[in-house]
Amino acid sequence: MFLNKLTRRCMLAGVAVAATLGTAGLAAADAIKVAAIYTLPVEQQWISRIHKALNAADARGDIEYTFSENVANTDYERVMREYAEGGQKLIVGEVFGLERAARKVAADYGDTAFLMGSSFGPSGDNFSVFDNWIHEPSYLSGMVAGTATTSNLIGMVGGFAIPEVNRLMNAFMEGARATNPDVKFLVNFIDSWYDPPKAKESAFAMMDAGADIMYAERFGVSDAAVERGVKAIGNVIDTSADYPNTILSSAIWHMEPTIDRAIAAVAGGTFEAADYGQYSFMGYGGGSLVVDSALVSADAVAKVAQIEADIRGGLFRVNVNDARPVSDNK
């Protein structure tokens, strides 16, 4: 589609570099050139987390960040090659739609480091992978939902039933069952990453069926919850400010631990193909839980805090289940 090369930022950076060339020119030269390629715009929840971490690194002066958004999967390889040929040292992105092809491209550019969101493992010498492994906070948010539901029916609207979505939904369901063995789930997928009107319709249907907590995997679900005065659980980003009095708890993803490690490895010349997935775990600060203590009982908050401490201390491990979740039939 269309490329946003952050012209404004580049121009500003250019002006800044020119102005300080005599004195601090060296510092700018040390910044690693990093490019990101996203298949959706940077506002999308998942991508916004990566974008935020890279912007932070750019603001620190560690990297010189540029990106292309809304790149179609069919065009993705070309953009990867363009950035690699253009001398980018680290390329960050997501290859869920072109797993094999992206690994081939990486093999052609041995001097470039690739850090890609992927359902599979690292490859070659320079192709590392990451993903939003926030099943731990998802489990905890499930515990909150389990204690908060009174109808014992929780509605869940997902985008696509792919491993990274299923995993978080399954962890959430397990957490809810841990605090409330009677809880049942309604599960639906809209097969789109962004169609809020459609997500809202799914959510309305579930609330009509009696769901009193909505798991908001997609934009639109919390909106439907607000309209009906029902509570919701957030995922990946903290939307509690947008939906006051609605979001009980959210499982948040932090990409900084992953990005900062990759940047350090590239800077130190030690980058190699590795699975960065674990840096999204709570223990590394890659995942965290937000609970609105005004909406959740103190008892539940204490229970969740206990399990969170156990997770961080290595005493509790949240199961990983990538299977497509389905509704409990009554």
Added chain:
Amino acid sequence: MMDILNIFLSDSFWAASLRIATPLIFGVLGALLCERAGVLNLGIEGIFVVGAMTGWMAVWLGANLWGGIIIAAMAGGLFGLFHAILTVIFGLSQHVSGLGITLFASSAASFTYRTALPQVSSPPRIEPFRALDIPILSDLPFIGPVLFQQTAMTWLALFLVAVVWWVMEKTALGVAIKAVGDNPEAVNAQGLSVVKLRMGSVIAGSALMALGGAFLTMSAFDAFFFGMVNGRGWICIALVIFASWQPGKALMGALLFGMFDALQVRLQTEAGAFIPGQVFLMAPYVLSIIALVIVARKADYPRALLTPWFKGQR
């Protein structure tokens, strides 16, 4: 089976059907107007995006909601004018021009959005149309929730069905529009301007299409995002054939699709454990194709559809 019966008996199901149908009603009316005048407008998908973006952005920049609606309609009309210049004045391929408009319009909308908002962490929101709460009527059993708790835009869509029907069936203008889509030479012989009639219809039709997009960002949701039109425009192109180019049937077709979609959401939740969810997701489209096959065999196409007309050419 009981479950399906319960779905059909619930007011929320019918309310959802009408809600899902609303953008399609706008779109199919727009397509109907264009095609009745003899011009296929495959720019519809892109014009939906333009309507969704401009209406929302106008409100975000400070216009009131109805101001946003007018801006969206004007933006849609502008792309309609572009399509009309290419197809009516220059007589170029309506397919190619329409697809070009779709690509151009969706990219232009996305480009404008990103240029205006280069650094946002989540799509900015507006205060959208809220469900009307009409005293007494909204509290009626069944009818209340289905009809009287919709937003003003749904009412506008229903009103426009009546307007388009009235214009097409009861006015001289409607006769002229239909004639220009069937036999432009005869219209010319009557001393009417084929070019003006066709261009006017395409512009007005495109404005209606843009309202379908505006419904998505100003009523069904409160923010714009890339790709959120998600094929709704294309559905209208099929629905207009289903409707045999008649406003009343167009409303029926849109409602039927809305019903299929509302049903699919509910069935997927009920039976997702036994049947893959994708089966339900594609069901509305499959059912629409089946309905199309049954109905469209007797379809009475505007006879001069796709045929450019040049003055003095035989």
